Amino acid sequence: MADLADLTIAEAGRGLRAGDFTAVDLLDAVTKRATMTEAQLHAYLTLDSGGARAAAEKADADLASGDDHGPLHGIPVALKDNMVTKGVETTASSQILAGWKPPYDGTAVARLKAAGAVITGKTNLDEFAMGSSTENSAFGPSRNPWDHTRVPGGSSGGSAATVSVGSAFGSFGSDTGGSIRQPAALCGVVGMKPTYGMVSRYGLIAFASSLDQIGPFSRTVEDSALLLDAVAGWDRMDSTSIDGDVPAFSGSLSKGVEGLRIGLVTELMGEGIDPQVKAAVTAMADKLAGAGAEVIEVGLPASEYALSAYYLIAPAEASANLARFDGVRYGHRTEHLEGTTEDMMAMSRAEGFGPEVIRRILLGTYALSAGYYDAFYGQAQRVRTLMRNDFASAYEQVDVLISPTSPTTAFPVGERAADPIAMYYSDVCTIPSNLAGDPAISVPVGLDDQRLPIGFQIMAPALGEEVMYQVAAEVERLAGFTDRAPLATSEVVHP
Amino acid sequence: MPVDIDIAKVANLARLALSEEELAAYGTQLEDILEHAERVQALPTDGVEPTSHPLPMVNGFRPDERTESLEPESFLSEAPDAEDGQFRVPRILE
Numbered sequence: 001m002a003d004l005a006d007l008t009i010a011e012a013g014r015g016l017r018a019g020d021f022t023a024v025d026l027l028d029a030v031t032k033r034a035t036m037t038e039a040q041l042h043a044y045l046t047l048d049s050g051g052a053r054a055a056a057e058k059a060d061a062d063l064a065s066g067d068d069h070g071p072l073h074g075i076p077v078a079l080k081d082n083m084v085t086k087g088v089e090t091t092a093s094s095q096i097l098a099g100w101k102p103p104y105d106g107t108a109v110a111r112l113k114a115a116g117a118v119i120t121g122k123t124n125l126d127e128f129a130m131g132s133s134t135e136n137s138a139f140g141p142s143r144n145p146w147d148h149t150r151v152p153g154g155s156s157g158g159s160a161a162t163v164s165v166g167s168a169f170g171s172f173g174s175d176t177g178g179s180i181r182q183p184a185a186l187c188g189v190v191g192m193k194p195t196y197g198m199v200s201r202y203g204l205i206a207f208a209s210s211l212d213q214i215g216p217f218s219r220t221v222e223d224s225a226l227l228l229d230a231v232a233g234w235d236r237m238d239s240t241s242i243d244g245d246v247p248a249f250s251g252s253l254s255k256g257v258e259g260l261r262i263g264l265v266t267e268l269m270g271e272g273i274d275p276q277v278k279a280a281v282t283a284m285a286d287k288l289a290g291a292g293a294e295v296i297e298v299g300l301p302a303s304e305y306a307l308s309a310y311y312l313i314a315p316a317e318a319s320a321n322l323a324r325f326d327g328v329r330y331g332h333r334t335e336h337l338e339g340t341t342e343d344m345m346a347m348s349r350a351e352g353f354g355p356e357v358i359r360r361i362l363l364g365t366y367a368l369s370a371g372y373y374d375a376f377y378g379q380a381q382r383v384r385t386l387m388r389n390d391f392a393s394a395y396e397q398v399d400v401l402i403s404p405t406s407p408t409t410a411f412p413v414g415e416r417a418a419d420p421i422a423m424y425y426s427d428v429c430t431i432p433s434n435l436a437g438d439p440a441i442s443v444p445v446g447l448d449d450q451r452l453p454i455g456f457q458i459m460a461p462a463l464g465e466e467v468m469y470q471v472a473a474e475v476e477r478l479a480g481f482t483d484r485a486p487l488a489t490s491e492v493v494h495p
Numbered sequence: 496m497p498v499d500i501d502i503a504k505v506a507n508l509a510r511l512a513l514s515e516e517e518l519a520a521y522g523t524q525l526e527d528i529l530e531h532a533e534r535v536q537a538l539p540t541d542g543v544e545p546t547s548h549p550l551p552m553v554n555g556f557r558p559d560e561r562t563e564s565l566e567p568e569s570f571l572s573e574a575p576d577a578e579d580g581q582f583r584v585p586r587i588l589e
Binding site for chain 2: 100101102103104195196197210211236239240241242243304305308309311312319323326327328329330331332333337339340341342343344345346347349350353358359361362363365366369375376378379380381382383384385386388420421435436437438462
């Protein structure tokens with residue numbers, strides 16, 4: 001039999017119920033895979049071996065006594081380290097939170113536990129999710145499983161890498177400007193950002209509150225829907241969570257695309273997009289047309305301004321959110337205690353935050369300060385309106401929109417680290433959906449000539465997850481992408 | 496519009512104790528980033544309402560019910576300094 005770590009969540013669930021193996025076997029398989037790969041990848045910050053073992057044993061005992069918690073029962077799942085986990089160190093990859101053991105579980109975490117998932121540990125990210133390469137981690141960068149001289153993307157690079165190599169069956173990240181979809185594209189896995197408000201943000205360490213959304217990473221579209229099903233829905237602890245019935249997304253996968261109208265976004269197929277990425281997206285658009293969809297070109301003119309607007313809105317909101325890290329209630333407090341509490345706060349913050357976080361706090365503080373607010377933040381919010389209007393017009397013509405997920409495949413470690421603006425451009429295709437609050441997914445469709453994965457993005461209107469998944473499943477079928485990262489298949493075991 | 500930032504003032508507003516060298520470096524980077532943002536400022540947006548939130552939501556109310564709260568010890572034990580059930584800080588006034 002194939003290595004258990006290579007099964008999909010759906011396959012693992014069937015095997016568990018058929019008695020072919022146990023939840024402990026599944027955990028052992030991903031733990032072995034982590035042992036094989038972590039020295040090169042550094043995808044995990046914390047492996048919660050004890051907690052995972054106890055959860056797997058409980059999952060086996062529950063199943064044996066007929067207490068089945070559903071599709072994630074006994075499935076090993078990894079969590080981005082900005083998702084608050086009770087008693088398990090949660091740092092958001094920042095020195096300012098090093099050693100913090102939260103006294104509670106975030107809502108998504110609690111729902112995963114209730115669904116029987118086995119939480120393997122916490123994955124690496126760009127500090128406070130600010131970045132597109134997972135290089136901005138205070139605890140060292142993660143690497144790409146397809147080529148460990150390259151970045152896995154970010155900010156949820158660790159979560160993408162674990163699923164890519166099989167050191168978790170699925171994982172969760174957060175997406176503020178593309179932080180789930182872009183690393184999914186660069187690591188050759190499926191990554192999905194739900195409609196804003198679909199998943200509670202309670203217990204997600206806040207970056208930009210009007211944009212942040214939790215979502216899943218998986219190896220298949222079906223698994224993505226199963227993971228989302230477990231965490232979606234209204235939560236009394238998040239007043240921005242959507243109050244209403246949530247359908248089972250895993251039910252909408254096999255309908256095909258016959259008769260659907262699909263729009264290829266003109267502005268996201270322009271100059272800055274790598275020719276090989278562009279060719280792969282065009283080829284898939286043709287295949288969708290061949291499968292019975294009507295594919296047309298659609299314009300989103302405001303997307304030309306989305307990146308600049310995002311880099312005012314997100315830092316502005318971050319500068320307010322990160323004010324809570326002041327060395328009083330949790331996290332780092334400076335040892336240089338001279339002067340007043342206010343001096344202590346300013347020193348603790350300067351010591352605890354890394355350079356990209358400080359850069360964005362300063363940018364956001366400036367953009368919100370008296371005299372500049374309307375010129376920067378106010379104007380960016382008006383661009384956001386234009387972006388939403390563009391999407392609204394587009395969705396009068398088509399059911400979903402398609403584009404590349406990332407303008408390039410995985411780039412070398414260090415290449416964009418010294419150039420913030422080049423790094424920011426990594427998110428040019430993903431940011432529009434965040435500004436609009438709409439769902440979007442990245443599905444791997446092939447490899448470039450350096451055997452690096454190419455991601456294909458499908459965007460849908462707010463609460464359009466079902467049609468988004470419907471198209472994603474067809475893209476997955478048409479692409480027939482079955483390649484696995486070399487690290488996942490390596491025979492080399494590091495003892 | 497050339498961007499001219501009083502970076503020391505901004506760092507003080509953000510409660511970040513940065514050195515002169517750090518202030519100079521961040522100041523230059525911010526000016527570069529904000530020049531990039533000028534594209535946005537040049538866009539005509541007369542009569543366009545700002546969007547502060549992606550979905551048309553109104554205040555969400557939950558039922559007013561008593562629920563369990565965290566035990567103070569569970570978070571005070573994670574604080575840098577605590578005493579008698581309270582967070583402890585250095586003096587507040589000069």
